[in-house]
Amino acid sequence: MDRILQIGRYPARAVRKLGAIALFLLAMLQAMPYTLRRPRLVSAQVLNAGVLSLVIIMTSGFFVGMVVGLQGYDAFSRLRQEDLLGAAAALSLIKELGPVVTALLFAGRAGTALTAEIGLMRATDQLSAMEVMAIDPMGRIVAPRFLGGVISVPFLTAIFNSVGILGAYFVGVRLMGVDNGAFWAQMQEYVDAGDIHEGIIKSLVFGVAASLVAVFEGYTAERTAEGVGLATTRTVVITSVLVLILDYMITSFLL
Amino acid sequence: MPGAEPGPYLIEVDDLRFSTAGRRIFDGLTLRVARGTITAIMGPSGTGKTTLLRLITGQIRPESGSVRVDGREVARLDRAGLYELRRHMGMLFQNSALLTDDSVFDNVAFPLREHTRLPERLIRTVVLTKLQAVGLRGAARLMPAELSGGMARRVALARAMVLDPDLLLYDEPFSGLDPISMGMIMRLIKANNDILGVTSILVSHDVEEISQIADYCFVMSGGKVIGEGTPAELRRTDSPLIRQFMSGSADGPVPFHYPAPPYRDELLGGPR
Ligand SMILES: Nc1ncnc2c1ncn2[C@@H]1O[C@H](COP(=O)(O)OP(=O)(O)OP(=O)(O)O)[C@@H](O)[C@H]1O
Numbered sequence: 071m072d073r074i075l076q077i078g079r080y081p082a083r084a085v086r087k088l089g090a091i092a093l094f095l096l097a098m099l100q101a102m103p104y105t106l107r108r109p110r111l112v113s114a115q116v117l118n119a120g121v122l123s124l125v126i127i128m129t130s131g132f133f134v135g136m137v138v139g140l141q142g143y144d145a146f147s148r149l150r151q152e153d154l155l156g157a158a159a160a161l162s163l164i165k166e167l168g169p170v171v172t173a174l175l176f177a178g179r180a181g182t183a184l185t186a187e188i189g190l191m192r193a194t195d196q197l198s199a200m201e202v203m204a205i206d207p208m209g210r211i212v213a214p215r216f217l218g219g220v221i222s223v224p225f226l227t228a229i230f231n232s233v234g235i236l237g238a239y240f241v242g243v244r245l246m247g248v249d250n251g252a253f254w255a256q257m258q259e260y261v262d263a264g265d266i267h268e269g270i271i272k273s274l275v276f277g278v279a280a281s282l283v284a285v286f287e288g289y290t291a292e293r294t295a296e297g298v299g300l301a302t303t304r305t306v307v308i309t310s311v312l313v314l315i316l317d318y319m320i321t322s323f324l325l
Numbered sequence: 326m327p328g329a330e331p332g333p334y335l336i337e338v339d340d341l342r343f344s345t346a347g348r349r350i351f352d353g354l355t356l357r358v359a360r361g362t363i364t365a366i367m368g369p370s371g372t373g374k375t376t377l378l379r380l381i382t383g384q385i386r387p388e389s390g391s392v393r394v395d396g397r398e399v400a401r402l403d404r405a406g407l408y409e410l411r412r413h414m415g416m417l418f419q420n421s422a423l424l425t426d427d428s429v430f431d432n433v434a435f436p437l438r439e440h441t442r443l444p445e446r447l448i449r450t451v452v453l454t455k456l457q458a459v460g461l462r463g464a465a466r467l468m469p470a471e472l473s474g475g476m477a478r479r480v481a482l483a484r485a486m487v488l489d490p491d492l493l494l495y496d497e498p499f500s501g502l503d504p505i506s507m508g509m510i511m512r513l514i515k516a517n518n519d520i521l522g523v524t525s526i527l528v529s530h531d532v533e534e535i536s537q538i539a540d541y542c543f544v545m546s547g548g549k550v551i552g553e554g555t556p557a558e559l560r561r562t563d564s565p566l567i568r569q570f571m572s573g574s575a576d577g578p579v580p581f582h583y584p585a586p587p588y589r590d591e592l593l594g595g596p597r
């Protein structure tokens with residue numbers, strides 16, 4: 071009986087957290103005018119998140135693309151349809167792998183850094199000091215980092231996709247001997263604007279989710295070294311689960 | 326501060342009650358801070374001195390009772406009102422709380438850049454003047470991580486003063502300072518008070534230093550004010566509570582220990 075009650079607490083806690091995140095988002099939106107009047111704060115964070123994640127995004131993109139190339143070649147060669155490899159690789163990257171893997175990598179690399187940074191500022195009273203100086207840390211610290219993430223994730227996704235397609239090309243055309251012209255021609259033939267829109271919508275939603283979780287966890291972290299550590303872990307766990315759930319929801323909605 | 330009719334007191338705390346994490350910190354605290362004075366708040370570690378400063382600056386709200394600054398009830402102010410009030414306050418945090426991403430110069434310039442439209446040339450002049458006053462003009466280009474604790478404290482002090490506030494709250498400004506910096510900071514606090522007419526609240530354990538510069542003192546313990554008066558009056562008092570605090574003895578009516586089960590029981594593995 072006790073166990074069952076224990077399990078019952080998880081949804082309750084999840085709902086309470088959702089409420090807290092909603093209130094947090096509201097407070098951040100209220101502080102947005104301050105942030106939007108200082109675009110430099112935001113561009114610095116775009117650069118920061120981008121620089122942090124670029125290498126890992128490109129490396130992962132290339133390897134994911136190569137795997138897609140290999141698996142795709144294996145599958146299509148059984149059907150004697152190797153020429154379709156370019157289209158299949160591009161579709162799976164643009165619609166699924168690009169947005170999802172980029173968001174997961176972003177959470178692990180830039181998201182954790184944001185959480186730790188904001189959590190440490192809270193723990194060392196920097197946020198309180200701003201409050202007392204009559205400057206809202208939501209507008210000054212939190213919102214620029216959130217916007218920086220929201221803006222950079224779609225760009226990182228685009229980079230991931232491009233490098234991934236190169237990876238698939240490398241394996242398919244260069245190593246396995248798929249016809250170069252067919253690879254690109256079939257890609258242009260089958261990938262339409264709707265697929266690209268789906269990818270863009272996903273990367274936008276994931277960017278919002280990953281950035282929101284990261285800044286929320288940092289802002290609400292307990293003011294100790296351990297508290298900041300735990301918050302960092304939560305950022306990765308929550309973002310990962312959230313991105314996968316959202317991915318299913320968006321896909322079922324758009325298809 | 327503009328706005329209200331100037332009564333004799335800048336800060337009025339009445340019958341304040343506040344608890345955190347299930348522990349009662351204030352239980353009927355009442356105190357007054359007269360305009361233009363240096364008022365010291367003393368009390369053993371953990372009595373809630375920092376918490377009191379957080380209540381005065383509106384970072385937290387009391388459970389009951391009131392905190393008025395310049396006649397305005399802090400807990401009732403909306404966000405704009407609170408920010409307006411805070412523009413006339415400066416606070417030195419116990420742990421300095423410098424912005425770690427900004428240089429010393431930018432830390433001190435921060436309130437100026439946010440709240441004034443001064444040209445950068447003028448900001449430079451003001452910042453260097455304040456840094457000179459705390460003896461750290463030469464450190465303007467350093468980052469907070471490159472400062473010692475005492476240096477960071479002095480930079481934070483320069484930052485707290487940079488907008489020439491009407492009320493300055495100092496949370497343990499002397500801890501961790503060498504005697505020379507200590508003397509310098511004391512003269513600075515006094516000068517702010519004498520020359521600029523700043524009202525100062527000074528949280529400190531250093532009875533000696535407080536006696537030299539404070540106009541009036543409150544001694545807090547157990548969530549209440551247990552004694553008040555000028556430093557000279559406090560030293561002459563016959564109250565054993567105050568005597569204990571002023572002479573720094575662990576045994577006496579003021580508990581030095583955080584509430585705990587009997588020492589003997591705990592050491593002998595008794596009930597926990
Ligand atoms: N964030 C918090 N969570 C839980 N308890 C807290 C918190 N902040 C302060 N306290 C408790 O409130 C009490 C008062 O703390 P406060 O920092 O105001 O003391 P203080 O008088 O400034 O002590 P010190 O002289 O050591 O700085 C302490 O007993 C502390 O345990």
Ligand SMILES: [Mg+2]
Pocket residue numbers: 374375376419496
């Ligand atoms: Mg304190």
